[in-house]
Amino acid sequence: MQEIKGKNISSSLEDYLEAIYEIYTQKNGVKAIDISKKLGVGRSSVTEALKTLAQKHLVNYSRYGVLSLTAAGEEAAKNVIERHKTLYNFFKNTLNLDENEAQENACRVEHVLSEKAFQALINFVGNSS
Amino acid sequence: MQEIKGKNISSSLEDYLEAIYEIYTQKNGVKAIDISKKLGVGRSSVTEALKTLAQKHLVNYSRYGVLSLTAAGEEAAKNVIERHKTLYNFFKNTLNLDENEAQENACRVEHVLSEKAFQALINFVGNSS
DNA sequence: ACAAAATGTTCGGCTAACCGTACAATAATT
DNA sequence: AATTATTGTACGGTTAGCCGAACATTTTGT
Numbered sequence: 001m002q003e004i005k006g007k008n009i010s011s012s013l014e015d016y017l018e019a020i021y022e023i024y025t026q027k028n029g030v031k032a033i034d035i036s037k038k039l040g041v042g043r044s045s046v047t048e049a050l051k052t053l054a055q056k057h058l059v060n061y062s063r064y065g066v067l068s069l070t071a072a073g074e075e076a077a078k079n080v081i082e083r084h085k086t087l088y089n090f091f092k093n094t095l096n097l098d099e100n101e102a103q104e105n106a107c108r109v110e111h112v113l114s115e116k117a118f119q120a121l122i123n124f125v126g127n128s129s
Numbered sequence: 130m131q132e133i134k135g136k137n138i139s140s141s142l143e144d145y146l147e148a149i150y151e152i153y154t155q156k157n158g159v160k161a162i163d164i165s166k167k168l169g170v171g172r173s174s175v176t177e178a179l180k181t182l183a184q185k186h187l188v189n190y191s192r193y194g195v196l197s198l199t200a201a202g203e204e205a206a207k208n209v210i211e212r213h214k215t216l217y218n219f220f221k222n223t224l225n226l227d228e229n230e231a232q233e234n235a236c237r238v239e240h241v242l243s244e245k246a247f248q249a250l251i252n253f254v255g256n257s258s
Numbered sequence: 259a260c261a262a263a264a265t266g267t268t269c270g271g272c273t274a275a276c277c278g279t280a281c282a283a284t285a286a287t288t
Numbered sequence: 289a290a291t292t293a294t295t296g297t298a299c300g301g302t303t304a305g306c307c308g309a310a311c312a313t314t315t316t317g318t
Contacts, residue, residue: 010304010305012304012305012306031265031266032265032266032267033264033265033266036265041305041306041307042306042307042308043265043266043267044266044267044268044269044306044307044308044309045305045306045307046266047266047267047268048267048304048305048306049305052304063266063267063313064265064266064267064312064313064314091246091249094253095246095249095250095252095253096249097245097246097249101243101245101246104243105241105242105243105246108241108242109238109241109242112234112237112238112241113234113237113238114230114233114234116226116230117220117224117226117230117234120220120224120225120226121224123224124223124224139274139275141274141275141276160295160296161295161296161297162294162295162296165295170275170276170277171276171277171278172295172296172297173276173277173278173279173296173297173298173299174275174276174277175296176296176297176298177274177275177276177297178275181274192283192296192297193282193283193284193295193296193297259318260317260318261316261317261318262315262316262317262318263314263315263316263317264313264314264315264316265312265313265314265315266311266312266313266314267310267311267312267313268309268310268311268312269308269309269310269311270307270308270309271306271307271308272305272306272307273304273305273306273307274303274304274305275302275303275304276301276302276303277300277301277302277303278299278300278301279298279299279300280297280298280299281296281297281298281299282295282296282297282298283294283295283296283297284293284294284295284296285292285293285294285295286291286292286293286294287290287291287292287293288289288290288291288292
């Protein structure tokens with residue numbers, strides 16, 4: 001009995017997925033060093049995270065090989081990013097925080113909101129953005 | 130160079146402070162076993178946390194001794210609890226989540242909101258609770 | 259194509275937070 | 289007061305996430 005569906009994913013791993021997706025939309029190839037810089041962690045931490053994500057079938061990874069998200073990984077990444085954007089809008093437009101504050105809080109809250117809370121927030125913000 | 134002011138406190142330790150304070154308001158003496166039950170962690174984890182909190186001068190702790198919050202600890206605890214209540218109200222009254230959902234989300238978000246975000250949320254909720 | 263630079267991996271090590279077991283101390287019962 | 293139950297602690301172990309240094313591989317520059 002391990003994971004029921006590979007659903008369990010930590011805040012940290014969500015950050016990695018998010019970073020990979022964003023780099024992927026900006027450049028052609030995703031490199032570990034870009035992730036390292038974006039997240040402010042060491043290269044060796046990236047390698048470790050990639051291995052874990054590969055085990056969970058969220059990234060396609062092989063030693064020294066090309067890196068990409070799987071379909072499931074992309075879906076998960078998009079999900080986190082959508083949360084982030086919704087939260088950012090809420091903090092910025094509803095609570096009137098400045099951009100930095102809105103970003104920082106979105107980055108932290110995005111990992112802890114339940115699905116229901118997130119949907120409720122979408123409803124709420126939807127009318128005011 | 131360690132802590133500048135003992136300010137750094139993890140989510141987990143905040144949970145302990147919160148629990149201690151709440152038990153303290155309901156019973157006369159705070160016992161480790163109550164904390165253990167309230168947080169759903171083992172007794173040995175409580176001992177460990179208490180030692181850490183004592184090092185940070187947030188609880189008065191001695192081996193087998195009476196347990197209490199220091200002034201700083203009480204302030205920190207009240208701060209977390211106020212965050213919790215504000216968030217709970219927001220989730221319940223503004224986002225219309227049921228009580229369980231509101232509690233659970235408040236429990237997780239309370240540890241990650243910046244001071245500014247929290248103040249902005251108070252402003253926002255203040256008018257609608 | 260070869261040397262130099264950049265990038266990726268492995269390894270050992272660290273910390274925080276948890277656990278269970280065994281033991282110590284305190285509290286309760288009779 | 290002595291036994292039993294409860295509670296607290298010490299200890300060793302686990303896991304996730306991070307690090308830097310040393311080494312491996314790939315890429316770049318000429």
